[in-house]
Amino acid sequence: MTTVNLLETVGGGYGDFWRCQKRYRICKGSRGSKKSCTTALWIIYKMMQMPLANTLVTRRYFNTHKDSTFAQLKWAINKWGVKDKWKVTNSPMELTYIPTGQKILFRGFDDADSITSITVETGFLCWVWIEEAFQVTDETAFNKLDMSIRGEMPEGYFKQITMTFNPWSDKTWIKRRFFDTQDENTFAITTTYMQNEFLGDDDRQLFEQMKIRNPRRFQIEGLGDWGISEGLIYENWSIEDFDISKIMHMTDANGNRVYRRLFGLDFGFSHDPAAVIAMLGNRDQQVIYVYDEIYKVGMTNRELADEIKYKGWAGQKIKADCAEPKSIKELKDYGISRVYPCKKGADSLKAGIRRLQDYQLIIHPTCQNTIIELSNYAWDVKDGMITSKPIDDWNHLLDAMRYGSEEMTIKKFSW
Template sequence: MSKEVSLQQLIGKGYADFWRFKGRYRVVKGGRGSKKSVTSAYWIPYNMMKMPLANTLVLRKTFNTHKDSTWAQLKWAVNRMGVAHLWQFKKSPLEAIYKPTGQKILFRGLDDPMSITSITVDTGYLCWAWFEEAYQIMNEDDFDKVDMSIRGELPEGYFKQLTLSFNPWNEKHWLKRRFFDVPDPNVLAITTNYRCNEFLGDDDRALFAWMKEHKPKRHRVEGDGDWGIAEGAVYEDWREEDFNYHDIAKLKGYKAVFGLDFGYTNDPSALVCALVNKDEKKIYIFDEHYEHGMLNNDIARVIKEKGYSKERIIADSSEPKSIDEIRGYGIGRIKGADKGRDSVDVGIQFIKQFEIIVHKFKCPNVSIELSSYVWDQNKSGKFLNRPVDDFNHTMDALRYAMEQIRKPSTFEF
């Protein structure tokens, strides 16, 4: 028995141009709750079912983030459209197959470039690619390699298209220059935000109202979908690199340090793991964890799963009860950070002496915060000697971790 489903009722308003555009690049920046990812997840299976020779490549910076994001969202979308019986979602290998034709949605990560350049499809052509969280791609060359892989002649009526969806954290990102600053008929570049999402509840809108009042810089990006302003960056000497943590750890003079910042509803908990050489003035940030809504037992579990339960971890000392509780869960060497007078400024000035190298694939939130962590300004635009209280969760965790280097005698047993 067939069942008709209204796409208008499923998707709502605000995305007509996005849905109909057939040019090479379809780029949508937006805030949280703006429907950009949901709409992309509807568009792909809907159009694959209309065009029986089209296949899709879905990309994220790191492959292992697909299963709980794009793969799950596409599976949700086919269920909402009432066509789940026509699709098979496999976990090994991670893919989705349209049963009537054998067309596939393939999932790849930029952390495995060979898996992208060697893609072949059994049925039809690789027509479309969707880059979710495209802002995390800091290197334009990484995007270009995928862009060049979507090539070749297509049958009449088919078209090649790359869709990019992201939160616009930093106005200096290459995405702005390439897709938003220069008009191009082959590019659809749009901005959306939560105001076009008629499916949000009053509690969701209340959260945005709170953010606008208390976190205006974050609301500019996550609320309005505007570019984040990166003027006055606290840390300028940093870059991304794909390095082997074990190789760096073997080099003379490197010490592993770990920092933890607590959060819950409005702010995430953040764990930062780094290798530091005090003499060479280098910090290699090799791992992170960044998540909202974590209880203390969740934090302890993540630390154990990552293999850091025996490491010295310096945590936000404003929550001694949390530190004691996490210690009770088996993280025996966790300790509170120094929260003395001017500790934030002193910690920042110490870190600014170092070159910061962030792991290209394992630490996306560190990169976002380094891009967005800026000095505060007064009403006349003069920079003050204090950072804005936002985009600072991994930054605070890094500052706590670096106390082991700045004040080593404090952490001796």
């Protein structure tokens, strides 16, 4: 390996994390706290130090590895200056240390069998990295993975599960299990962007602006604090891995579909994301299933139209923010012909919230941004008291949900 200064490469603030050999190494942190980069650097470094160690990298969904953990580990290989010693394959997605044959394997919790039946050709499966662990909502699935990492280790080797995530909500089982109790097998820390000396001045300025403009968001994204559940506007929701096609095609005794497609759109660009939400609603049972979303900052209306077409929604009726008539017209010009303005009145915000509060909201686990917003959208606080006014944050997809759910108030509405 090319001679590299460990402190200069990894930076400070993670000494205890780097040296930890406990069974569970849990790191929640703010955006930009270098938790994922540090973990990737650690895996490459330690595997080259310990020739019998192999690593399993997991996320909630396998198809999210390519642009996250897979890319981060390739970055770490380059950072250490050892690109010539590692073989990278895309199918199957693997990283192999050429001198020994050790492997880094990638799996998703959406294929449970692929996680719990791992075997390695060289050495032992020692380490697991669960990135964006907040997305793993099923503690039972984690327990199955935990139990599969077993067996005696050679002298000097150890088994360890590392979890890295942003703490979007304090309702997660991870808080109860690893942060609320003391356990000699657990190392749990919180890191912030202030521990990342590699951030540019422009990056730090964004956090300083967030501290002023969005103090509640800054507590989570800047300081790594838990999302606070007190005063949440919506508590009538749950996460369920439902079969979208099955719900979509359910019929009544007369053969009529009982769930109707609903789409809502909230425009955004520079700071706020463009947000489109796809739902299935049943007015009689007062249930809304959220099954897909678009959520991205910096999209032009043409790019937004292209994304809507890619999703297959170009021909669907979409209710959009009526405050953006120019954007609505542009979307129509770009081929989204059935986008219409929502209705707004003197009390439309609270009326829309009350409407959604009357429904059971079931969110598919792929809709992570919807889950994050539901976990943090709250009534504003003034002088220490909760008010009846919502905060103007964590509400882009939820505003889109309000617009789209207007269709539920129409006596007759078609598929």
